[in-house]
Structures are given as structure tokens and as C-alpha cells.
Amino acid sequence: MTGTDAVIMGVGETQKQRPSSESEDFRSLEEYYERAARLTLDDANVDKDEVDGLGVIRTITDTPFTYPGMLAETLGFEVDYLFSEDQGGANALALLSQAVMAIEAGKVETVLCLGADAPLDPYADSDALFPRDPRGYIRNYKDPFGVQGPNSSFGLVQTAHMTEYGTSREQLAEVAVVQREHASHNPNAYLRERINVQTYLEAEMISDPICLLDCVVPVNGGYGFLVTSIDRATASDLTSVKPLGFGQQHNPDVSQQPDVTTTGIRTAAPRAFDRAGIEVEQIDFVQAYDDYPIVVLMQLEDIGFCEKGDGGQFLETTDLRYDGELPLNTSGGQLSAGQAGLAGGFENLVEAIRQLRHDGGQRQVPDAEYGLVTGVGGVTYDKNLRSSAVGVLKRGVQQ
Numbered sequence: 001m002t003g004t005d006a007v008i009m010g011v012g013e014t015q016k017q018r019p020s021s022e023s024e025d026f027r028s029l030e031e032y033y034e035r036a037a038r039l040t041l042d043d044a045n046v047d048k049d050e051v052d053g054l055g056v057i058r059t060i061t062d063t064p065f066t067y068p069g070m071l072a073e074t075l076g077f078e079v080d081y082l083f084s085e086d087q088g089g090a091n092a093l094a095l096l097s098q099a100v101m102a103i104e105a106g107k108v109e110t111v112l113c114l115g116a117d118a119p120l121d122p123y124a125d126s127d128a129l130f131p132r133d134p135r136g137y138i139r140n141y142k143d144p145f146g147v148q149g150p151n152s153s154f155g156l157v158q159t160a161h162m163t164e165y166g167t168s169r170e171q172l173a174e175v176a177v178v179q180r181e182h183a184s185h186n187p188n189a190y191l192r193e194r195i196n197v198q199t200y201l202e203a204e205m206i207s208d209p210i211c212l213l214d215c216v217v218p219v220n221g222g223y224g225f226l227v228t229s230i231d232r233a234t235a236s237d238l239t240s241v242k243p244l245g246f247g248q249q250h251n252p253d254v255s256q257q258p259d260v261t262t263t264g265i266r267t268a269a270p271r272a273f274d275r276a277g278i279e280v281e282q283i284d285f286v287q288a289y290d291d292y293p294i295v296v297l298m299q300l301e302d303i304g305f306c307e308k309g310d311g312g313q314f315l316e317t318t319d320l321r322y323d324g325e326l327p328l329n330t331s332g333g334q335l336s337a338g339q340a341g342l343a344g345g346f347e348n349l350v351e352a353i354r355q356l357r358h359d360g361g362q363r364q365v366p367d368a369e370y371g372l373v374t375g376v377g378g379v380t381y382d383k384n385l386r387s388s389a390v391g392v393l394k395r396g397v398q399q
Contacts, residue, residue: 006099006104006230008240009046011224012038013039014221029059033075034074034075044236048076053110056095056113057084057115061121083095088345088376088378089344089387090389092346103228151215160260176335180336182330188331195213216338217335218339222343239396240397241393245275247271247275248264248387269374287372288328288333297312331347331350342377374391
């Protein structure tokens with residue numbers, strides 16, 4: 001599919017927080033959703049009553065059944081189309097794809113897509129950060145083998161890539177260092193103090209070879225973006241962003257011995273480029289889902305920026321800064337800006353939209369016209385990630 005009849009006209013992003021029982025800055029999930037909605041509508045200069053479609057996500061924060069409808073009621077939205085996504089880090093792109101299809105099908109004209117999460121609750125049990133396991137998926141398929149959470153899982157994935165291809169921690173450090181430099185220019189980033197390769201190498205080891213600076217910083221926060229018809233967008237004097245093509249892949253490689261160094265992006269990316277009608281060489285920047293530097297590296301390989309196994313050398317020899325050869329995660333990404341639970345993928349998508357509107361401030365990519373966004377989610381027991389999504393975006397309304 002191509003987004004021939006829909007564009008993105010507004011974005012919103014709340015302050016990111018890590019509340020404690022001693023502080024007064026704790027906000028509920030609904031407060032983050034409300035703030036994100038307000039910021040997005042204000043940015044798009046659209047009234048709440050003009051929204052006829054609403055998309056939200058499944059969260060780490062525990063919510064009841066039919067929560068999307070409850071949230072619409074709480075926020076005061078009367079809509080013709082209500083939907084939600086539950087694809088982890090691919091949630092943001094999945095919502096965007098659904099919104100575009102709904103507009104192209106003539107179901108609605110203006111869709112507000114929201115993602116918020118508040119996994120850090122100083123008044124909840126300490127295991128609130130860990131995923132629910134009502135069907136015993138973790139208990140039956142991970143715990144017996146000593147796999148204790150995502151850090152442990154991706155420690156094994158990174159070890160496999162290092163063993164097979166000679167990838168080094170020094171090479172992976174480039175992701176963390178460059179993204180922190182970008183975060184230093186981003187007032188919305190949670191971590192803004194610059195680091196260097198030595199800082200990375202000396203960071204506390206969490207699950208060998210995963211160190212502290214390989215891990216995202218969990219935060220509470222919310223985001224939004226507004227998708228509408230081209231007719232409506234052209235009547236506005238705001239700069240819009242056009243979704244050109246999407247690609248998705250779920251549960252890739254169902255063989256008995258899957259390649260843990262390859263993601264579903266390998267299948268999703270060519271689909272997105274084919275539907276967008278452009279080549280990978282035309283991309284001006286990449287906002288890649290970044291729960292770990294090794295995940296960024298594997299995606300760059302799978303997209304086609306380099307051959308499989310050459311990702312480490314690519315990171316080492318390519319200028320990834322906002323004004324370099326291939327700008328990467330120019331907001332600082334989730335590694336530095338923060339990961340708001342299952343809304344984390346919004347960090348990458350919202351930044352892509354800002355860059356294409358030339359609203360990046362000190363970290364603006366020069367003359368950005370085409371951007372690439374990825375989302376990956378769902379840590380599996382037999383490979384790496386369950387859901388993968390790729391979106392190709394363009395500045396302006398015309399294709």
C-alpha cells in the first residue's frame with residue numbers, strides 16, 4: 001500500500017519522567033494520553049470535535065478490557081472509527097498504517113493516533129516493569145533455560161553476531177555515543193550528557209556482553225500524531241509529511257533453527273521501498289527502533305545499507321551524526337531520549353516527522369526529504385523479535 005490519500009499533519013510529545021515516591025511529578029496513564037492528545041491537536045491546529053478516528057496502543061501499564069473505548073470516553077472523543085495495536089515496538093507504525101488505510105477507504109477523514117505508557121509507578125510492586133505472563137509463555141519457554149528478561153535474550157543475540165561476524169563492542173559503541181550527542185540537542189531527551197567510547201566500554205555489565213549503556217532508560221510519557229486527508233492538509237498552511245510505503249513481517253523464520261542475527265526487517269523493508277517507489281540510497285536519515293545497539297546494527301544490515309555481517313564495520317566507518325552520511329536516531333532515540341514502555345516506537349516516528357517538517361532545531365538533518373522509520377517488538381524465545389515494521393515518509397504532500 002502507499003499513502004496516496006493521507007498525510008501526517010501534527011505531532012505531540014509530553015515531558016518524559018521517572019517519578020519516585022518522594023517526588024510530586026507522578027501522572028496517571030490517562031494524564032499522559034490527555035496531554036499528548038492536546039499537544040498533537042494544537043500542533044495540527046485541529047479541534048477535538050473534528051477528529052473522527054482514534055487509534056491507541058496496548059500498554060505495559062495494566063488496563064481493563066475495552067480500554068480504548070474507555071479512553072475515548074475519558075478524553076471526550078466521539079469517533080466513527082476506534083482501533084488499537086498490540087505489536088510492542090512496532091505499535092506506532094502499525095497505527096499509522098491503519099490510519100492511512102481507514103482514510104483511503106473513506107471511513108474517516110482525520111485520525112488521531114496516540115501512544116502513552118507509565119511503567120514506572122513508585123506506588124506499585126517492583127515487578128510492574130516486567131511483562132504479564134497469564135498464559136505461561138515466559139514461565140514455560142524462557143525461565144527454564146535461565147533467560148531472565150530482554151537483557152539476557154539480547155545478550156545471547158549479540159554474542160551470536162559477535163561470534164559469527166567478528167562484531168566488536170567498540171563498533172556498537174558508535175550507536176550509543178552518536179545518539180547521546182543527538183540527545184544533547186534535544187530538550188525532550190531524558191539523558192543529555194554526552195558520552196564517549198571509553199565511557200561505554202567501562203559501563204557496568206548487565207548481561208554479558210550487554211552493558212548499562214546498551215539498555216534503554218525506562219520513562220513515563222506520551223506521544224501523538226494526526227493523520228488526515230490530502231484535501232484537508234492542502235487547505236492548511238502547515239508542512240505535512242506523506243507516508244509513501246509500509247512493510248510488515250510477523251513471526252519471521254519459522255524453521256527449527258532460525259537465524260537470530262536476522263530480523264523481520266529483511267522482509268518488511270523491501271516491501272516498504274517497493275510500495276514507496278524509491279530506493280534505499282534516496283533515504284536522508286534513519287530513525288531505527290533502538291532498544292539495544294545490536295538491534296540497530298541488525299536492522300541496518302537487513303534494510304540493505306550494508307551486507308549481513310558487515311554492520312560493525314558500517315557503524316565504524318559511517319558518519320551517523322545528524323549532519324553526516326546517514327543520520328541515525330536524531331532525537332537520541334530510546335537509548336538516550338527514553339523508552340515510554342510500549343509507546344517507545346513513537347520516539348522514532350515522531351522524530352522522523354519533525355525532521356521532515358524541518359523542525360529538528362540544532363539537530364536538523366540538512367535538506368531532509370525522505371526518511372525511514374522502523375519498529376520492532378515482541379521478544380521471542382526462539383529467535384529475536386516477533387513483529388517488524390518499516391515506513392518510508394516524505395516531506396510535503398506530493399509524491
